Amino acid sequence: MNRQKSISKLLMGVEVDCYQDYSKQELIQRIRSLESSIRSLEQSSPSKSSSQTITQLFQKPNSSGTPDGSSISSAIPPSKKTKNSSRSSSSSFNFKKFYTRKVALKISYDGYHHCGFAWQPEITRLTTVESEIFRALLISRLVECHNPSNLSAEKLQEDLQGTQDLWRDLVNVQAWEYSRAGRTDAGVSGSGQIVSLWVRSALNEFTIEDQIDPINGFRRPTQQEVDQTGSSSPSSKSYTNQHNSNSGELKYDRLLNSILPSSIRVLGWSGVSEDFDARFSCLSRHYKYFFQLHESTQSSMRPLNVKKMREASQSLVGEHDFRNLCKLDPSKQIQNFHRTIISASISPVINRPILATERNSSFKLSTEQEVTIFGDVGEDCLDCLDDERNEIYVFDLVGTAFLYNMVRHIVSILFLIGSELESPDLISRLLYTDQTSKEPILNHTEGEKVKIEAIERKPKYNYSNPLPLTLHSCNYPEGTFRWQQSHGDVALRPTVLNEMFGSWSRSRIKTMISLNHLRSLNETSQDIKRTEKNFRNNCEEMKIFDEVLLGAAESRLCKKNYVKVLNRERLEHYQISNSKWMKRIGTRRLENRLKSEKS
Known part of the structure; x- marks a missing residue:
């Protein structure tokens, strides 16, 4: 009875409009969910009263030291609460009192909206994907803040919601032991990027058993160790959840997705x-590059020769020196350009939302069902506007590791x-x-002597x-992950599936409009055939030019006397450019770094 009164009292303090449209069954499920969370909190905090424990369900998860990812306001940033509550929560929070655990996050992102994946200390024109992830981690207090400027907790929390970007000084990837499977350039997307780091955990010594298990690494609170042993060094001993259950754990994916922009989504955690x-x-990375048979209206009379492209792509398989198929950046000081390609293939893309081999229980599509993106455009339409003639292909490239802009150079060739x-x-x-x-x-006439240089x-090209490039997946040894997904209250917050379906649907509509x-x-x-004739006449006039395709309907015009790649001007040897950079810039940067470390 007391518990029901407490729940009723608390519900009066929150917005109850969202419950008015609930059915009886939905309300019962919601109450059961709250009671389950209450029991979990009471077990972890037995000394607290029942009313205090219930109150924590409706508070910011970090403010009272009881992190519960299932609470209604678990992902609400401090700026959306009152100033008093923000000030008190900031001053009382102590990260060192919590257990931490190592997790992997599976992330998808639309690269078009970001200036690359990797974190940049300086402010970029568009945010990077990692900068958005780090900001979300700091807002949710899943990681410890590195605060060299000694700003007040209130000021830092306000800046996380503002535009001053003072929060960038809080990032400490070394302390978090943060790692990513791969980095992608500006404009490149990712469907299966993997990152790993240590984050705050809701579990405690009552739910973590001292066992040996290859999965679920935990660390004790450093504050607790100071009290018991007098040592401030963190424990690196690995612990595991006794029943391998995450029922009382934070909903990491749901928590981060409530803060991240819609262009970035955490698909799951483990x-x-x-x-x-x-x-x-990571054992290998899988990239996909999408392209059309007709990449330009000017070249629509001459579609890409996919057969020759397939033949050439087979030369990539194996271990090779890719110095001529990547961007040479002397600031990276790379000396070894050998990389191993596991497979390379080019295949047509079936116009279905999910391929038959990729279906799961979330999608109920019949094997005969096909979704046609384009309609019938008519027999008189140009080939580049005809869906049946202008097929979409995908270049699949799987390798152990990749160099800077390596995939984009290969596709260009x-x-x-x-x-x-x-x-x-x-x-x-x-x-x-x-x-x-x-x-x-090489393919040459039998008996013909060809001197191979x-x-x-690297030649210039x-x-x-x-835009068409995406990091499709990152592959690891079997059994590495046990993926968890948080299925929240659909009435309160849309699921990631619904969000992605909406994005895909809007893209299809935009395609139809275009x-x-x-x-x-x-x-x-007035006469379609006359329009085609005029178009062909324009093509005749364009014979003085050749068109170099670059993907996504982008191209460069060059004079008809096309210069072969091997006959073009070449860059200086990478060892020479590396040496010049080190003498001109590298030494100065090293000296500045040493000075800053001493100071």
Whole structure:
């Protein structure tokens, strides 16, 4: 009875409008969920009264020292609460009193809205994906703040919601032991990026047993160790949940998604072993690059030769020196350009939301069901506007590791081969960088003697557009993860599935609208065939130019006397550029770093 009175009293202090549309069954489920959370909190805080414990369900999870990811306001930033509550919660919170655990997060993001994935200490034109993740981690207090400027807790919490970006000084990836599987450039998206780090846990010594288990690494609160042993050093001993249950744990994905922008979503989380590292534990990365058979209206009379592109892509498989198929950045001081490609393939994309091999219980689609993105555009329409003739293809590339802009350079060369401006042998030639290594097998007339030159210096050429590129997945040893997903109250907050479906649906609608604009353009002519004739005449006039495709309908025009890649001007040897950079900039940066460390 007291518990029911407490719940009723608390519900009067929160917005109850959201419950007016609930059915009887939904209200019963909500009450059961609250009672379950109450029991969990009472077990972890037996000394507190029942009313205090219930009150914690409706407070910011970190303010009272009782983190409960299932609470209604668990993800509400401090700025949305009253000033008094924000001030008291900031002053009372002590991160060192909590257990921490190592987790992996699976993340998807739309690269078009961000200036790359990797964190940048300086402010960028668009935010990076990691900067948004770090900000969400700090707002939710899942990680400890690094505060070198000794700003007040109130000021820091206000800045996390503001535009001053003082919070950037709080980031300490070394202390968090943060790691990512891979980094992507500005404009590149990711569907299966993996990051790992130590975060605050809701579990305590009553729910964590001292056992040996390869998964679920925990660390004791450092404040607790000071009280018991007099030592301030954190314990690195690994602990595990006794029943491997996360029922009382924070809802990490739900908590972060409530703060992150809609372009970034945490798809799930998993406890991992203490020695897990998202980068070094990763076995391979899988990239996808999407392109059309007709990438330009100017080249619509000559579709890409996919057969030659497939033939050339097979030369990538194996271990090779990719210095000529990446961006050379002397600031990185890279000396080893050898990388291993596991597989490379080009295949058409089926116009379905989910492939048959990728279906799961969340999607109920019949095997015969197909979703056509484009409608019938008519027999007289140009090939580039005809869905049946202008198929979408995907280039799948799986490798153990990749160099800077490596995939985009490879795709650019494949486009040159598909446009029949270059031979399929070009990739083999670019991979042959040392006369002492085995010569590539080239297609030439039998008996003809061909002298093969080792390409030690990279030729100049453009690399492809980042928009069609996505980091599809990162692969790890089997059994590494036990993914958890938080299925919140749909009436209060949409699920990630609903959000992604909405984004996909809006993109399809935009596609149809764009196609309708193109149809309207054709209809402005009284005679469609005359329009085609004029178009072909324009193509005749364009014969003095060749078009170099770069993906996503981007291209560069060049004079008709196209210069082969191997005959172009070449960059200086990477060792020379590395040495010049080190003498000119690197030494100065090192001196400045040493000075800052001494001070």
